[in-house]
Amino acid sequence: MTLTRRTFISTTLATGVILxxxxxxxxxxxxxxxxxxxxxxxxxxRYLAKDAGQALDITLVEMNPIYTTCFFSNLxxxxxxxxxxxxxxxxxxxxxxxxxxxxxxxxxDTTARTVTTAGGQVLAYDRLVLSPGIDFKExxxxxxxxxxxxxxxxxYKAGPQTQLLKAQVEAMPQGGTFxxxxxxxxxxxxxxxxxxxxxIAHMLTQMNPTAKILLVDPKDKYSxxxxxxxxxxxxxxxxxxxxxxxxxxDKAEVRPATMEVVIDGEVTKVxxxxxIPGQIAGQIAATAxxxxxxxxxPVHPDSMKSKLDENIFVLGDSSSQxxxxxxxxxxxxxxxVAAMAIRGELTGSKVFPAKYSNxxxxxxxxxxxxxxxxxxxxxxxxxxSVESFVSATGEDxxxxxxxxxxxxxxxxxxxxxxxx
Amino acid sequence: MTGxxxxxxTLALIAAGPGLAAAEAIGDxxxxxxxxxxxxxxxxxxxxxxxxxxxxxxxxxxGRRAGSVDGFTYSKSMARMGADGLTWTLETLDAYIxxxxxLISGTRMNYRGLKDDQARxxxxxYLRSYSDKPRDIPEAEPTARKTDHDLxxxxxxxxxxxxxxxYLSSECTTCHQRDGTDQGIPSITNWPAEDFxxxxxxxxxxxxxxxVMQMMAGRLSDDEIAxxxxxxxxxx
Numbered sequence: 163m164t165l166t167r168r169t170f171i172s173t174t175l176a177t178g179v180i181l182x183x184x185x186x187x188x189x190x191x192x193x194x195x196x197x198x199x200x201x202x203x204x205x206x207x208r209y210l211a212k213d214a215g216q217a218l219d220i221t222l223v224e225m226n227p228i229y230t231t232c233f234f235s236n237l238x239x240x241x242x243x244x245x246x247x248x249x250x251x252x253x254x255x256x257x258x259x260x261x262x263x264x265x266x267x268x269x270x271d272t273t274a275r276t277v278t279t280a281g282g283q284v285l286a287y288d289r290l291v292l293s294p295g296i297d298f299k300e301x302x303x304x305x306x307x308x309x310x311x312x313x314x315x316x317x318y319k320a321g322p323q324t325q326l327l328k329a330q331v332e333a334m335p336q337g338g339t340f341x342x343x344x345x346x347x348x349x350x351x352x353x354x355x356x357x358x359x360x361x362i363a364h365m366l367t368q369m370n371p372t373a374k375i376l377l378v379d380p381k382d383k384y385s386x387x388x389x390x391x392x393x394x395x396x397x398x399x400x401x402x403x404x405x406x407x408x409x410x411x412d413k414a415e416v417r418p419a420t421m422e423v424v425i426d427g428e429v430t431k432v433x434x435x436x437x438i439p440g441q442i443a444g445q446i447a448a449t450a451x452x453x454x455x456x457x458x459x460p461v462h463p464d465s466m467k468s469k470l471d472e473n474i475f476v477l478g479d480s481s482s483q484x485x486x487x488x489x490x491x492x493x494x495x496x497x498x499v500a501a502m503a504i505r506g507e508l509t510g511s512k513v514f515p516a517k518y519s520n521x522x523x524x525x526x527x528x529x530x531x532x533x534x535x536x537x538x539x540x541x542x543x544x545x546x547s548v549e550s551f552v553s554a555t556g557e558d559x560x561x562x563x564x565x566x567x568x569x570x571x572x573x574x575x576x577x578x579x580x581x582x
Numbered sequence: 583m584t585g586x587x588x589x590x591x592t593l594a595l596i597a598a599g600p601g602l603a604a605a606e607a608i609g610d611x612x613x614x615x616x617x618x619x620x621x622x623x624x625x626x627x628x629x630x631x632x633x634x635x636x637x638x639x640x641x642x643x644x645g646r647r648a649g650s651v652d653g654f655t656y657s658k659s660m661a662r663m664g665a666d667g668l669t670w671t672l673e674t675l676d677a678y679i680x681x682x683x684x685l686i687s688g689t690r691m692n693y694r695g696l697k698d699d700q701a702r703x704x705x706x707x708y709l710r711s712y713s714d715k716p717r718d719i720p721e722a723e724p725t726a727r728k729t730d731h732d733l734x735x736x737x738x739x740x741x742x743x744x745x746x747x748x749y750l751s752s753e754c755t756t757c758h759q760r761d762g763t764d765q766g767i768p769s770i771t772n773w774p775a776e777d778f779x780x781x782x783x784x785x786x787x788x789x790x791x792x793x794v795m796q797m798m799a800g801r802l803s804d805d806e807i808a809x810x811x812x813x814x815x816x817x818x
Contacts, residue, residue, distance in 0.1 A: 209752065491756060498752040514749045517801070519756075521794050537797050548801055551793040564665035564766075568757075571767030575757040 191219040192508040195277050195287040197267045197446055199224030199252060201233075201490035202293030202477030204580040205497035210505060211258040217509045221285055222255065223277065225266040229581075230320040233352040233490045234573055237525060239317075239328050240361030241368075248320060254582030270450040272471055289504050292452065292459070292468075293477040293493060294444025295319065296350050299457065302440030303343050304415040305424075313418040314435040317358075318350065330434040331362055337372040338433035341423050343414055344379040345438040348458075350479045350488045355438055356390045357524040363398040364527055376432065377404040378425060380412035385487075386524060386534055392555045393526030443480035450474060458482035463540035464516045465503040466496050475500045484544025485536070492520045494576055516540050523569035529559070531566030607707065608672065609700065614708025617701060621693075628712045637691060644713035646670050648686075659688030659768065667791040675709070676702055677789050684780035685790060687768060733783055738776060740808035747813025750806055753798060760817075775811040782807045 194210060196203045199222055207222045230248050237243040252262045263285070269278035270290070277285045298308065298316065306314060317327040331340060340362055344355045359377055366373040375398075394402050405411040410426030416437060417423075423430045442448075442457030452459045452468040459476040460469040461483050468474040477500055478493030486492040499516040506513035521535030536550035553565065618628070625636035632639040638651040649656040649664030656664070663686050668674060678685045679702050681695040696702050754770060762771040773781075784790045785799035786807075802810070 213748075494756055495753070498749070502749055512745060514746050517750070517753060519753055519798060521757075533794070535794055535797060537801050539801075549797050551797055560665040561667065564662060567766035569766070571765045572757045574763065574765050575755065575759050575767060578759050578761075578763075579752075579755050 191217060192288045193219045193221070193286055194289045194291065194504060194508070195285050196220070196222045196291040196293065197224075197277065198293035198295060198444065198478075199226070199229055199262075200231075200293060200295060200478065200493065201576070201580060202493035202497045203291065204229070204252070204255065205494045206291050206293070206475075206477060206501045206504075207255055207260050208258065208580065208582060209498055209501035211255070211260050213501065214505045214509050214511065215259050218505075219261075220259070221261040221263060221287075222252070223263045223265060223267050223279060223285070224252070225264065225280075226321070227251070227264045230324070231490065231573075231577065232318070232320040232350065233576075235317070235320040235324045236353045236358045236361045238324060239331070239358060240364045240525065242361075242525065242528075245325060250577055250581045252581065258582065267446050268449075270446065272450060272473070275473060287473070288508060289473055289475065290450070291475045291477060291500060291504070292444070292447050292450060292480060293497070294446045294480055296441040296443065296479045296488070297445050299440035299442050302346070303437050306343075306416050306418065306437045306439065310416075310418040310437075313421075314416060314437045316438055317436060318345075318353065318438050318441075320353070324353075327434075327436055331365060332369070334366075334370055334373060334433040336370055337374075338370065339374045339376055339430065340366065340434045340436070341376040341378060341430070341432040342436040343416060343423070343438060344377060344381065344384075344411075346380045346412075346440050348488060349438070349441050351385070352489060352522065354385075354522070354524055356384060356386065357526075358436070359402060360390065360393065360397075360524070360526045363394065363401050366401065367398060373401070375402045376423065376430065377402060378411045378414045378423065379404055379406050380414075382407060385522075386532060386552065388555050389532045389553055390524075390526060393530060393532075397527040397530070441479075443476075447476060447480045452476055453480075454482070456482060463543070463545045464499075466500040467503065475504065484538075484541075485547040486518060486520055486538055486545050487522065489520055489522050490576065491522065491572075492518070494579060495519050518545055521572070523565065523572065525566060525569070529563040529566050531562055531564075531569055532557075533565055533569070608710055609703030609705070609707035611704070611707040611711050613701075614704040614706065617696075617705045618708055621696065621705075625691075628709065640709060641712050643670050643675070643709055644672070648674075657686070657688050657690040658764075659686050660690070662768070663791065672706060672710075674789055675706060677784060679705065681777070681780055684777050685784055687773070687777075687781065733780055737783070737804050737808075738779055740804055742805065742808030742810065742812030744809065744812040744816050746806070747809035747811070750802070750810050751813050754810075757794075770814070771817070773814060775815050778811045778814060779807055782810070 196207050207220055210218055210220050228249050228251050234243055235248055238245055256262050265279040265281040267277050268280050275287050315323045315327045317323040363375055405425055415424040421432055423432055443453050443459050447453050447459045452470045452474055454460055459480050461476050461481045466475050466477055468476050477496045479488040495518045502513055505511045518538040521533055523531055523533045525531050532553035534552040536547045538545045539548050626640050627635055628640040632641050634654045638654040647664050648668040649660040679696050682689050682691050682693055757767050758770045762769040782799045785795040788796050
């Protein structure tokens with residue numbers, strides 16, 4: 163019901179404003195179209211509306227009427243959040259005058275500056291913001307394709323896939339084996355693979371304590387590794403086995419039909435397999451022609467503007483910007499810089515120096531939270547890390563609990579910052 | 583800022599230097615005892631038999647983690663600072679006594695602060711005499727002469743640009759909620775501008791222990807902190 167009403171209103175607005183504005187105001191308001199309603203897209207929409215709502219015509223195109231955050235979706239897997247707590251609607255953004263279009267953007271004409279949607283709408287823009295998240299690199303895990311995701315879920319776009327993975331873990335036989343094929347760099351995080359391992363270990367410890375976890379990893383090392391390894395040993399004993407590239411973790415093959423993982427010729431039968439493939443920018447970025455050979459979209463470090471199209475900005479996971487991780491926190495931070503730059507270009511408002519930051523919290527076990535973070539500034543070449551910190555091994559329980567509680571505060575904060 | 587850095591490195595050298603017989607005395611413990619009676623005794627007791635009253639017992643204060651006295655119920659803010667790693671040293675205690683709410687925003691200690699540098703030094707000299715075997719502790723930070731680190735009044739006098747502050751504040755609101763909700767992350771609304779500036783500089787100088795805040799404040803210039811304060815003054 164909400165969806166229908168919102169789509170109807172949005173459509174009316176989208177066409178209505180363009181036709182009527184010249185008559186009402188003497189000239190059309192500059193139009194900003196934003197594709198993707200996550201940490202990058204929702205934030206840029208909200209900040210543009212908040213700071214220049216009267217001067218701009220803002221349209222947000224997102225295919226899901228209700229957004230499910232990837233961040234904290236691991237906590238749902240571990241039983242620390244219910245699924246609904248990850249879900250957020252766009253009503254408050256609509257109330258701010260943003261035209262929210264529940265539809266999928268399928269085409270972009272960068273010369274005519276229009277976006278076409280699956281539902282047949284054509285949206286004209288003066289500036290386009292792409293914040294579509296990730297898509298998967300085909301063939302990155304031998305034996306697996308998107309067609310297998312109901313058998314071996316990726317659960318790397320939060321939603322039904324996350325629920326499916328949880329159900330599969332719960333259905334594992336006693337003493338069964340859970341396997342994860344971890345992604346190569348660079349990858350979206352959250353939902354971090356290693357926090358996910360922790361959460362699944364926590365769940366299995368409760369309901370299936372003789373189960374095993376096989377973590378197949380193509381990477382030598384990963385973020386917060388010492389913290390995770392310390393925590394796994396402390397909380398989960400010998401439940402988790404990690405197979406790194408030294409032992410063939412970079413050449414694993416999966417067989418969805420028979421639920422097998424093959425590492426270095428050795429076949430392991432598994433009961434649940436989470437395949438997290440290699441990643442590239444969300445498809446629409448390639449459609450817009452703003453990605454390069456790497457599969458990601460290069461941007462100017464001081465504004466998040468595409469290096470390949472001066473009317474397009476790319477935020478979050480899809481962008482290739484330098485040192486910032488592909489996190490929701492990063493996308494939210496980048497969105498504020500982009501909003502300021504877009505506002506400056508379209509309304510002449512003051513543009514201040516870009517500042518970026520990121521913090522990623524991970525939960526290892528109940529009340530055992532850790533974090534890593536950094537501040538960033540643009541250099542001519544890239545967004546460069548200025549200062550960073552990471553939780554230390556051996557921290558006391560009070561600090562770890564405070565860190566976890568802080569992460570809950572952050573979730574409440576960033577979702578309010580995105581969705582109002 | 584620069585002055586402080588110089589002092590900090592001097593301290594480090596003193597601490598590292600072998601065979602230093604004794605650092606300069608903190609202050610006059612006798613005058614401190616007097617001050618304690620007048621300013622602190624209504625709420626605090628100190629000494630071997632001291633118990634918690636309105637405030638926690640202050641025996642053994644130096645080197646103690648903030649918010650850690652058994653049987654005393656602390657404010658959320660104080661407990662959080664303790665969890666974050668705040669420990670009472672000459673430096674942190676000095677900042678706290680000078681302006682309690684600048685160091686621990688939500689402290690229940692209803693004390694406006696002691697602005698006089700010498701008076702604080704005297705008070706700390708007295709408090710220090712009730713910490714464990716002070717004479718046996720190497721002459722590191724608890725007894726090294728505390729040098730003035732007050733915020734330059736010129737920093738407090740900077741008039742910030744609220745428009746710039748509005749942009750900078752978007753970095754704060756990723757975690758701190760504008761409506762003042764306090765869930766695991768403290769509220770930052772309704773904060774007097776001067777306290778805000780002092781608090782941000784306390785993070786910047788790593789007096790306040792939180793790593794995210796040390797990082798965020800660490801890269802803000804004096805003008806940027808003033809801009810944020812000017813902006814926060816404009817909102818409810």
